[in-house]
Amino acid sequence: MLNFELYNxxxxxxxxxxxxxxxxxxxxxxxxxxxxxxxxxxxxxxxDQVMTxxxxxxxxxxGGIEPNxxxxxxxxxxxxxxxxxxxxxxxVGGGSVIDGVKFIxxxxxxxxxxxxxxxxxxxxxxxxxxFGTVLTLPATGxxxxxxxxxxxxxxxxxxxxxxxxxxxxxxICDPTVIVSLPKRQIQNGVVDAYxxxxxxxxxYPHNALLQDRFAEGILQTLVEVGPEVVENPxxxxxxxxxxxxxxxxxxxxxxxxxxxxWATHMIGHELTAxxxxxxxxxxxxxxxxxxxxxxxxxxxxxxxxxKRIFNLEGTEDEIAEKAIEATVAFFHKMGMQTKLSDYTEGxxxxxxxxxxxxxxxxxxxxxxxxxxxxxxxxxxxxxxx
Amino acid sequence: MLNFELYNxxxxxxxxxxxxxxxxxxxxxxxxxxxxxxxxxxxxxxxDQVMTxxxxxxxxxxGGIEPNxxxxxxxxxxxxxxxxxxxxxxxVGGGSVIDGVKFIxxxxxxxxxxxxxxxxxxxxxxxxxxFGTVLTLPATGxxxxxxxxxxxxxxxxxxxxxxxxxxxxxxICDPTVIVSLPKRQIQNGVVDAYxxxxxxxxxYPHNALLQDRFAEGILQTLVEVGPEVVENPxxxxxxxxxxxxxxxxxxxxxxxxxxxxWATHMIGHELTAxxxxxxxxxxxxxxxxxxxxxxxxxxxxxxxxxKRIFNLEGTEDEIAEKAIEATVAFFHKMGMQTKLSDYTEGxxxxxxxxxxxxxxxxxxxxxxxxxxxxxxxxxxxxxxx
Numbered sequence: 001m002l003n004f005e006l007y008n009x010x011x012x013x014x015x016x017x018x019x020x021x022x023x024x025x026x027x028x029x030x031x032x033x034x035x036x037x038x039x040x041x042x043x044x045x046x047x048d049q050v051m052t053x054x055x056x057x058x059x060x061x062x063g064g065i066e067p068n069x070x071x072x073x074x075x076x077x078x079x080x081x082x083x084x085x086x087x088x089x090x091x092v093g094g095g096s097v098i099d100g101v102k103f104i105x106x107x108x109x110x111x112x113x114x115x116x117x118x119x120x121x122x123x124x125x126x127x128x129x130x131f132g133t134v135l136t137l138p139a140t141g142x143x144x145x146x147x148x149x150x151x152x153x154x155x156x157x158x159x160x161x162x163x164x165x166x167x168x169x170x171x172i173c174d175p176t177v178i179v180s181l182p183k184r185q186i187q188n189g190v191v192d193a194y195x196x197x198x199x200x201x202x203x204y205p206h207n208a209l210l211q212d213r214f215a216e217g218i219l220q221t222l223v224e225v226g227p228e229v230v231e232n233p234x235x236x237x238x239x240x241x242x243x244x245x246x247x248x249x250x251x252x253x254x255x256x257x258x259x260x261x262w263a264t265h266m267i268g269h270e271l272t273a274x275x276x277x278x279x280x281x282x283x284x285x286x287x288x289x290x291x292x293x294x295x296x297x298x299x300x301x302x303x304x305x306x307k308r309i310f311n312l313e314g315t316e317d318e319i320a321e322k323a324i325e326a327t328v329a330f331f332h333k334m335g336m337q338t339k340l341s342d343y344t345e346g347x348x349x350x351x352x353x354x355x356x357x358x359x360x361x362x363x364x365x366x367x368x369x370x371x372x373x374x375x376x377x378x379x380x381x382x383x384x385x
Numbered sequence: 386m387l388n389f390e391l392y393n394x395x396x397x398x399x400x401x402x403x404x405x406x407x408x409x410x411x412x413x414x415x416x417x418x419x420x421x422x423x424x425x426x427x428x429x430x431x432x433d434q435v436m437t438x439x440x441x442x443x444x445x446x447x448g449g450i451e452p453n454x455x456x457x458x459x460x461x462x463x464x465x466x467x468x469x470x471x472x473x474x475x476x477v478g479g480g481s482v483i484d485g486v487k488f489i490x491x492x493x494x495x496x497x498x499x500x501x502x503x504x505x506x507x508x509x510x511x512x513x514x515x516f517g518t519v520l521t522l523p524a525t526g527x528x529x530x531x532x533x534x535x536x537x538x539x540x541x542x543x544x545x546x547x548x549x550x551x552x553x554x555x556x557i558c559d560p561t562v563i564v565s566l567p568k569r570q571i572q573n574g575v576v577d578a579y580x581x582x583x584x585x586x587x588x589y590p591h592n593a594l595l596q597d598r599f600a601e602g603i604l605q606t607l608v609e610v611g612p613e614v615v616e617n618p619x620x621x622x623x624x625x626x627x628x629x630x631x632x633x634x635x636x637x638x639x640x641x642x643x644x645x646x647w648a649t650h651m652i653g654h655e656l657t658a659x660x661x662x663x664x665x666x667x668x669x670x671x672x673x674x675x676x677x678x679x680x681x682x683x684x685x686x687x688x689x690x691x692k693r694i695f696n697l698e699g700t701e702d703e704i705a706e707k708a709i710e711a712t713v714a715f716f717h718k719m720g721m722q723t724k725l726s727d728y729t730e731g732x733x734x735x736x737x738x739x740x741x742x743x744x745x746x747x748x749x750x751x752x753x754x755x756x757x758x759x760x761x762x763x764x765x766x767x768x769x770x
Binding site for chain 2: 001002003004005006007008009010011012013014015016017018175207208209210211213214216217218220221224225236237240241244245248253256257
């Protein structure tokens with residue numbers, strides 16, 4: 001087991017009807033920026049619930065945070081906060097709104113060019129504007145972690161940053177919100193959370209026995225509830241376990257003491273930046289091919305995964321191979337298409353484009369042991385066409 | 386899944402050699418009460434490590450916190466803190482020292498009679514003196530939770546209390562400390578953690594699928610590493626997984642959204658108060674008999690446990706029965722004796738004594754559904770003779 005530090009001060013408030021606690025969670029007397037996305041909160045009643053529970057607070061609204069939130073959009077919120085002397089942000093939305101609010105929170109008091117937070121991947125440990133969240137779309141775990149991904153539209157870069165000041169003060173997670181989600185977003189949420197676990201689990205066999213069990217517990221639960229929750233989002237057992245899996249997949253816990261990969265995400269982010277493909281769907285395209293290309297280094301863990309999650313039998317190599325196919329089959333069951341050509345035309349130069357971009361950034365090797373070299377990235381992306 | 390709030394701000398620092406972070410964790414300029422137990426930290430080198438890493442801090446020592454820490458002892462520390470104007474406490478020890486320090490922390494600024502904290506089970510949400518811990522004995526999870534159990538010697542009562550101000554600011558958990566522990570204490574640690582999980586898991590079938598998987602993950606890991614770690618405490622894989630299981634068994638996570646029992650602990654505490662039997666061993670005495678007496682309400686979950694942890698087969702009733710026997714066998718493998726008569730003579734009136742004491746406290750029924758009535762408590766204790 002690797003050495004680790006576990007610190008997660010987010011107050012997570014989970015369950016039906018928890019919105020009524022909102023007014024006691026926001027610091028008394030705060031002037032609030034209410035940040036949201038494309039306006040679904042007006043249709044599903046969440047906007048009204050929030051406003052009812054924030055009576056008496058002064059509120060400035062900031063809507064229109066897009067999926068894969070844009071630096072350019074978020075900087076407008078930063079200006080408003082500075083001008084209006086706002087002292088608390090409430091993010092009402094999914095991972096994109098929450099990630100966007102993390103950037104806003106970091107940028108408000110940042111001295112220098114806030115673009116450096118992204119391009120230099122700065123660690124934000126202090127001077128952040130406090131914020132809370134109301135989660136409307138389970139997927140990214142952003143409601144209980146200190147990471148964020150923001151896209152710079154001008155340069156078509158999708159970049160990650162974070163730091164201990166980026167934990168939400170609180171997050172309200174009510175599983176009943178998923179009833180109003182489009183099927184596509186529920187499918188995305190399941191595959192996103194599933195891949196988050198795989199990034200932290202499908203590396204090489206190591207001695208963090210308990211962490212493996214926890215990771216497998218999330219995978220097993222997602223396999224059990226994922227396909228069903230898409231069809232029956234009003235079923236509270238399905239909805240609550242789905243939502244809880246998403247949070248636990250990326251709130252930092254299963255990552256403690258273990259190696260992690262994240263190469264699927266690094267490559268997938270480029271597909272979103274280039275073609276606007278949903279984040280989760282890029283993971284379903286890239287992940288299985290990454291496991292194929294990195295088979296020799298990953299087969300030990302692939303076999304453990306195949307045995308424990310899919311009850312596969314055979315030699316280590318056989319189980320490992322079947323485990324990749326079982327993963328693809330699960331993604332298909334979750335409504336994912338798993339080839340780049342299913343989503344876009346004109347993809348022929350994607351591999352070399354991504355390799356060049358990684359090269360420009362000085363990236364030599366990705367993954368748990370930096371063994372996903374740029375050559376391997378090329379193979380993985382070409383295999384994904 | 387039941388509604389829940391998850392809030393745990395303890396900064397947990399886990400691994401080999403983490404003690405060197407100590408000086409950066411204690412607030413600069415603090416005057417520290419260094420609290421410890423019977424003096425084992427002088428033999429195993431931890432005292433020296435702590436002092437080396439706290440050079441420059443003003444330190445007042447308070448040793449002699451006993452197992453099942455006494456109110457009477459802890460109040461002496463409270464007097465010292467008040468007289469010496471100490472502003473931080475460092476607990477160096479196992480669950481008893483940490484639990485004791487939680488009480489000290491709560492009592493220093495408490496207005497009124499501090500005994501009320503225990504006897505009225507007050508929730509401590511503020512005005513606590515900040516404290517950190519260096520864990521020397523994995524077992525109770527106290528290093529990452531906000532609960533504590535303290536014994537009032539004068540009345541022979543062992544009483545629990547807690548509250549959100551009772552989380553340690555930090556806990557340093559270095560698995561190599563277990564090398565110097567007596568076998569008996571490692572055995573106790575494994576059984577204590579295992580029973581902590583059972584208290585939160587062996588209730589009735591419910592819909593918190595992921596929480597069950599996490600609980601089972603801890604149980605499986607303890608079954609795998611428990612017997613071995615007693616023999617090979619220097620094996621880092623065994624030591625680190627054992628220690629991490631103990632923390633995760635009772636840091637609040639697996640309890641969120643599920644019913645919990647705790648009747649085994651309530652009864653077990655009385656055996657410790659009466660006969661001084663090690664806490665974990667009281668759990669090994671009482672637990673299996675509680676499952677036998679409460680078989681009808683617990684058999685659904687017992688069967689799930691039997692299938693998933695011990696790969697048992699048969700009808701639900703058969704698996705449930707065998708699961709109890711497998712638990713007893715595991716406790717025996719962990720060096721536990723599982724009858725009261727193995728530990729003491731003159732036990733014949735224990736059941737009625739405990740029942741009378743519970744009755745005096747107004748306790749009518751314990752357990753997840755308050756179905757462990759005083760009659761059932763009597764049966765359980767008598768079955769344990």
